[in-house]
Amino acid sequence: MTNKVSFLHDNIQIEVKTGTSLLEAARKAKVIVRSRCSGKAGCLMCKVTVKDQSNLAPMTKAERLKLGSLGNQGIRLACQAAVMGTVEVQVPEDPLKAAVRAQLARQKEEDLW
Ligand code: FES
Incomplete structure (x- = not known):
């Protein structure tokens, strides 16, 4: 049986088999979920x-x-x-991307002055 997983921030939906982990679903959807322990519940990054x-x-x-x-x-x-079954998930933004986005926003604000 397949189930729909929606990655809200990226606006991506995919179908996965029952029992698939969200990490596997994210990888299948090419959504980046940080991981350092290879899915062993050790790093808490996911x-x-x-x-x-x-x-x-x-x-x-x-x-x-x-x-x-x-x-x-x-x-x-x-x-x-x-x-x-159906899942809707929000993946936190990559910290590096968030830092770059914040810096660009600050620069844009400074350029306006
Ligand atoms: S990948 Fe889930 S805890 Fe490390």
Whole structure:
């Protein structure tokens, strides 16, 4: 069975098989989700925000332990969260891209003065 995963920031939707991790889905969709531990719930770099109505498997013990209270705020580890139905996910902007965008915005503001 396939399920729709929507990456909201990038406005990309893909179909993946039930049980596919959000990290695998992101890679398939060519959406960048940072990762340093190769999906072993070790680095916490793959945190994503999922919409309330998203259909994911319950958190594994490892994911619950790693996320702590963040798990109650719609945050999941993309490498551990398995797709079980329709999912809408927000991937945080890459920090380098965010820094460049902020710098360009500051420069543009200074150029106006
Ligand atoms: S990829 Fe490292 S915790 Fe998910």
